[in-house]
Amino acid sequence: MSLPVGVGVPELPLGTSAGLLESLSGFVKELRNAGIPVSLTENLDAMEALKHIPLEDRDAFKYALAATLVKNNSHWKTFETVFEVYFSLRGREYHLVDGVDDEADDLISDLLGPREGESSGSADGLTHEQLAEMLFRALMDGNEAMLRAIARAAVTRYAGMEPGRPVGGTYYLYRTLRQLDLDAVLQRMMETARDQTHDELTDLEDRLAREEYESRLDALRREIEAEIRRRLVADRGAEAVAKSVRKPLPEDIDFMHASREELVALRKAIAPLTRKLAVRLARKRRHGRKGPLDFRNTVRHSLSYGGVPADPKFRYPRPSKPEIVVIADISGSVAAFARFTLQMVYAISSQFSRVRAFVFIDGIDEVTDYFKSTEDITAAIHRINTEADVIWVDGHSDYGHAFEAFWDRWGRDINTKSTVLLLGDARNNYHAAQAWVLAEMAKKARHVYWLNPEPRSYWDTGDSIVSQYATHCDGAYECRNLKQLERFVEQLG
């Protein structure tokens, strides 16, 4: 076969089987669908990179694609998932048809060595108890090959996967894990660890052992998940599976519907984000604006040009820092949103002359002090949730009463320097709106903004009365994810 000698167009090695090329383009398309920006040049770079790595080395293949296609660490997890789907291990042992699962058990018996008595090693040869026992031993020794084999056997046995059934991987994962009962396994491992040492374990050793075992269990869990995914791919094809396992990037996660796992991802994502934001705002402040013309200074300098004001001088810019007042609804549905907004505002509090925080459900309470006493925002949020006095009658959101109470107690503190942020979905449970409070507030404050974590299309549906409030505000913004929140906070500073 003759190959063109052009250098610009990357030529794939291996006589470029069409299958590989097709998989790659599907892969890149899925990355884009998942929200990772992959430019054309990057795509070409990836092809070029593949020329240089040994293709049979799957890890090298993965790193080559990652280095060329993913330029942001927070996208790594998404990349990994898509990679696992598109380039998962394929082979007949992953098909969902009966009778080909023996290999897993064969592998187990290989690893165990010849067992006394029966040596059939078929799936029927292992009872539930035997498998559990082997799992326990493999975990204690940290035997990875063994764990992999057990994960495979466990999926075959417990997940109950059927070809063509349109069920997501989570369901199968749940079924498998329920049968394995990993909590009990951990308990047993800890007891064994304690028995093995003749002296008593010190507290620290105990803790470290537990963490070690937990990390091994995590590895097992990941292995099981991967195994299920492989079989799904073998059954339904990469594209369908990719669609079903697609997860939003951390900056696109919806605050209101975040799962527990996603909340953890959000918490991890917000720290670098706020740090970047703070740096950006500080720079903007230092470089951005020029002060007004300094007339005296200009005239003085004009003397050296014979009285011509050739070199205008400006006053040192001293833009006044706004004072921020955050009033947040922390009832269940929007609690996560309030948490992240408070965290972000406090992380950049050096950009404001003062930050005051109020939280409400149907009663309202000031929580500024919680943030003052500690540097740790998580601790402050915890105190808010446990100590703040926010319940007046029944603990259902009542914006009207909360605003009224705020105006009575703290209304006189609002002045022309204050920027008020109101956080909530304005779902008022059909109580009185008391929108006059906002009208008064808007007269006195510099700005009043409303941030709503609901999508705009849901506003004013049901008991949401956001537009009654928004008419008095300088702006009402949809803040469903970190991206939108970041954009808003940036224009604030």
Place this chain on the structure above:
Amino acid sequence: MASAWRGSLRNIGKAPVGGPPVDCLSWLPGLPVPWKETTSVSDSVPPSDTGSARFESPASVREGLRSVGYLPDDGIAGVVYLADRLGKPILVEGPAGTGKTQLAKSVAELTGARLIRLQCYEGLDESKALYEWNYKKQLLRIQAQRVAEDDGGKWTDIEEDIFSEPFLLTRPLLEAIRAEEPVVLLIDEVDRVEVETEALLLEILSDYQVSIPELGTVSATQIPLVFLTSNNTRELSEALKRRCLFLHIDYPDLEREKEIVLTRVPGITESLADQVVRIVRSIRSLELKKAPSVSETLDWARTLLLLGIQSVDADTATQTLHILLKYQSDIEKAAKDLSTSSASTSR
């Protein structure tokens, strides 16, 4: 030249040391071709214009870095290898103190190249990064001309003369481009410069050349390995990212960190190293302002060694926490956690 790359390309076909057997290709769909048949095809792949390759394979990078005392994981070795082959810069990102700068230094040491380092800071401009005209020397030259010829030489002669190479002060970037011998260029903490200054780097990173209006374009005689490090304090521009390979260096996993401790802290016992990295991992799992980095782990291990401690208990750990953590609130939190959580799990 041609035979040189041919020889190195042939090695690609060979399975890496300890790599999976050939039938593992089952993970690549649509590849019925057994590997052996295709080696000849890949031999006829046209050469990329990267010049001579420094490394044979990712495995050789790994071994090489190991020999100079840097323990890379597979990802790091793989990306360094690719950067060499593709002639592209590497953008290294990750938490502080995980060995980003050290990677560049180690690669330089491994390849026997000179390390040219450009430390970025806010306000860096092209006269500090690229080149500058030596004004003093230019002035002297003009005066010398006046003294020598009273009738006054033609201005154009002088002008041509003073904007020539002897009057050019090379700064790191230009120096790396003009170097005859192999160099490694390290652009450290690139996120500290302003977005506008980033544009300075683009020409170098993509074409390995610098345009000087008075002299013309200076192209690289050999392509240097370029490392850019970033602590991620701001988002770098798309244009810059697109030109680079991306490498994220995170905290190493338990095994690797232990190995690092064992190599970098001579005289430490295996059991102490094991305890040290386990405790550090435990501390990293807390929500802290700044998690302990690898260099801090090393400092801590050295301290324990100096104090003559054979095994760490909770008290020693809390007393020496200030070496691992730099914020008072973090220290308090970790100390509290180390003492209370163990009390709750105790029998």
